[in-house]
Amino acid sequence: MMNMLSVTGLTAGYGRVTVLHGIGIEAGKHGNVGLFGPNGHGKTTLLRAVSGLLKPKAGSIVFDGADITGESARSIVARGLVHVPQGNTLFPDLTIADCMSLGAFSPHARPHEAANKERVAALFPKLAERWRQRVRTLSGGERQMVSIGVALMSHPKLLILDEPTLGLAPKIKDELCKAVLDISKAGVPLIVVEQDVEFLLELTNHLYFINHGQVETEIKPGDSLAHSDIMAMYFGQ
Amino acid sequence: MNALADILFGGLFQGSLYAMMAVGLALVWTTIGVFNFSHGVLMMLGAYFAWQLVDWGLTAALAFPIAVLLMAGVGWVLQATVVRPLIGRANLVLVVVITTLAAGSLIENGVLELWGPRSKQIPPLVAGNAMLGGVGVSLHQIAIIVVTPIILLALWLFLNRTRLGLALRAVAQNEDAARLVGLNVTMLYGLAFAIAASLAALAGIFLGGYRFMTPVMGADPLLKALIVVVFGGISSISGPIFAAYLIGFFEAICSYYFGLYWTPALLFAALILTLMIKPEGIFASRSRGLA
Numbered sequence: 001m002m003n004m005l006s007v008t009g010l011t012a013g014y015g016r017v018t019v020l021h022g023i024g025i026e027a028g029k030h031g032n033v034g035l036f037g038p039n040g041h042g043k044t045t046l047l048r049a050v051s052g053l054l055k056p057k058a059g060s061i062v063f064d065g066a067d068i069t070g071e072s073a074r075s076i077v078a079r080g081l082v083h084v085p086q087g088n089t090l091f092p093d094l095t096i097a098d099c100m101s102l103g104a105f106s107p108h109a110r111p112h113e114a115a116n117k118e119r120v121a122a123l124f125p126k127l128a129e130r131w132r133q134r135v136r137t138l139s140g141g142e143r144q145m146v147s148i149g150v151a152l153m154s155h156p157k158l159l160i161l162d163e164p165t166l167g168l169a170p171k172i173k174d175e176l177c178k179a180v181l182d183i184s185k186a187g188v189p190l191i192v193v194e195q196d197v198e199f200l201l202e203l204t205n206h207l208y209f210i211n212h213g214q215v216e217t218e219i220k221p222g223d224s225l226a227h228s229d230i231m232a233m234y235f236g237q
Numbered sequence: 238m239n240a241l242a243d244i245l246f247g248g249l250f251q252g253s254l255y256a257m258m259a260v261g262l263a264l265v266w267t268t269i270g271v272f273n274f275s276h277g278v279l280m281m282l283g284a285y286f287a288w289q290l291v292d293w294g295l296t297a298a299l300a301f302p303i304a305v306l307l308m309a310g311v312g313w314v315l316q317a318t319v320v321r322p323l324i325g326r327a328n329l330v331l332v333v334v335i336t337t338l339a340a341g342s343l344i345e346n347g348v349l350e351l352w353g354p355r356s357k358q359i360p361p362l363v364a365g366n367a368m369l370g371g372v373g374v375s376l377h378q379i380a381i382i383v384v385t386p387i388i389l390l391a392l393w394l395f396l397n398r399t400r401l402g403l404a405l406r407a408v409a410q411n412e413d414a415a416r417l418v419g420l421n422v423t424m425l426y427g428l429a430f431a432i433a434a435s436l437a438a439l440a441g442i443f444l445g446g447y448r449f450m451t452p453v454m455g456a457d458p459l460l461k462a463l464i465v466v467v468f469g470g471i472s473s474i475s476g477p478i479f480a481a482y483l484i485g486f487f488e489a490i491c492s493y494y495f496g497l498y499w500t501p502a503l504l505f506a507a508l509i510l511t512l513m514i515k516p517e518g519i520f521a522s523r524s525r526g527l528a
C-alpha cells in the first residue's frame with residue numbers, strides 16, 4: 001500500500017523566519033501518526049503547510065497520489081485532507097448547525113452531508129442537544145467537539161488533529177479521546193499532535209519527535225518504546 | 238386631504254428609500270466587519286452610469302440593470318484595492334473608514350471631472366402619476382415601494398437560507414477556519430462588496446429618477462444610511478431594514494403634524510433617546526452576526 005501522505009524536504013516559516021528545515025514525514029501506511037516535541041518547534045507550522053494555510057518555501061507534499069505542494073486550502077480539503085487547527089475558535093456568531101453546514105461546503109462532502117451529520121450527532125450527543133446555540137457561548141470542550149464535528153462533515157480521507165485536548169479538564173478530555181478513537185476505528189487515518197503522552201500512545205503507533213523544525217527521531221510501529229522514553233525525549237535525555 | 242393615506246404613503250416611500258440606501262452598508266458591516274464610507278459615492282456613481290447609458294440611447298430597462306452590474310464590478314475592485322489588503326490590521330474599522338473615504342472622494346472628483354457639475358436626471362422606473370386615496374403620487378414612487386421589499390426579501394433569503402449566504406456571513410469571523418472548510422475567501426470578500434455596490438447603485442437609480450443628480454448627491458444618503466444602521470442595530474441585516482421603515486414612518490408622521498421644518502430635529506431627539514436606552518440599537522442583540 002502507498003503512503004497516503006508524504007512530506008519531503010519541507011521548508012516553511014513566517015516572513016524571514018524559517019521554522020521548518022527540510023522536514024519529512026509519512027502517514028497513512030502504518031496506522032495513525034503522532035507528532036510530539038517541545039513547544040514552538042514547528043508542529044503546528046508543519047500541519048498548516050500540509051493543509052495549505054501556509055505556502056512552503058521548498059519541499060514537496062504528496063497526498064493520495066497527487067502533488068499538492070502550494071495548492072490552496074480549498075482544493076486540499078476537497079481532496080479529503082481535513083485539518084482541525086490548534087485552538088480553533090470557529091465562527092463565533094454562527095450556530096453549531098451553521099458550522100456543520102459549512103463543514104459540508106466542499107463539493108465532495110455534499111452528497112454525504114446527511115449521513116455525516118448523523119455521525120457527528122451520534123459521536124457527540126451533547127452537540128445534538130444544542131444545535132441552535134451560538135459558538136461563542138460554548139465551553140472550550142464543546143467548541144473542540146464542534147471543531148472535530150465540522151471536520152467530519154468535510155468527509156475526511158485523512159484527518160489532522162492539532163492538540164485536540166489542549167486546556168481541557170480530565171473528564172471532557174476522556175470524552176474527546178474516546179470520540180477520536182471511534183473516528184479512527186471507523187477507518188479514518190489520523191495525524192495527531194498531542195501533549196498527553198498517554199493519549200498519544202493509545203491512539204497512534206507511528207511517532208515523530210519534532211525538534212528545531214526537523215524530525216529528530218522516528219518511532220515506527222513495532223519499535224519498542226516506553227512511556228518513559230518519550231518523556232525523556234520531551235525533557236531532553 | 239386624507240391624513241392616513243398621506244402618512245402611509247410618505248412613510249412607505251421614505252422607508253423604502255432609506256432601506257435601499259442602508260442595506261448595502263449593513264451587508265458589508267455584518268459580513269466583513271467594516272464600514273464602507275464610500276457607500277454614498279457608490280450610489281452616485283451608479284446613478285451616473287445609468288444616466289450615461291441612457292444618454293447613449295439605451296432604454297431604461299436595459300441601462301439600469303447594466304449600471305447595477307457595472308457597479309458590482311466597481312464594488313469588487315474597491316474591495317480588492319482599499320479593503321482586502323488591510324484585513325488583519327489592528328484598528329481595521331478605522332483604517333477602512335479612511336481608505337473608503339479616500340476612494341470615495343477620488344471617485345467623486347473623477348465624476349465631477351468627467352461629467353461636470355451640472356445636475357442631471359435619469360428616467361423614472363415607471364413614468365406617469367396616479368391618485369391614491371386622494372393623494373397625487375408618481376408611479377416611480379409606487380415602483381420603489383413595491384420593488385424594495387422584494388429586493389430586501391431576496392437578500393435576506395440569500396443570506397439566511399443558502400449555503401453561499403452562510404459562507405458570506407462566516408468568512409470574516411475566522412479566515413483560517415473558513416479556508417479549512419473550503420471557502421474561497423477572496424471570492425467571498427469580493428462578493429460582499431459587489432452586492433453592496435449593486436444595492437447602492439439601485440438606490441442611486443431610485444434617487445436619480447425623481448431628484449436632480451449631482452456628484453455630491455451621495456453625501457446625504459450616506460449619512461441617512463449610517464443613521465439607519467446605527468439606529469437599527471449593527472448586528473444584523475434585518476435590524477436596519479426595520480429601522481429604515483420605522484424612521485420613514487416617523488418622518489412622515491412628524492412632517493404631517495409638525496411640518497418639514499421640525500422633522501429632522503424630532504428624528505434626532507428620538508434617535509438620541511433610543512440610543513441612550515438601548516445603545517446597541519433598537520432591534521439588535523449584542524453581538525455581530527445576522528439574525
Ligand SMILES: Nc1ncnc2c1ncn2[C@@H]1O[C@H](COP(=O)(O)OP(=O)(O)OP(=O)(O)O)[C@@H](O)[C@H]1O
Pocket residue numbers: 014017019038039040041042043044045046086
Ligand atoms: N503567525 C506566525 N507568525 C510568526 N511566527 C510564528 C507564527 N506562528 C508560529 N510562529 C513561530 O513559529 C515557531 C513554531 O511554531 P509552531 O506553532 O509551529 O510550534 P508548535 O510546535 O506547534 O508549538 P506548540 O506545541 O506550542 O503548539 C514558533 O517559534 C512560533 O513563534
Ligand SMILES: [Mg+2]
Pocket residue numbers: 043044045086162163
Ligand atoms: Mg502547535
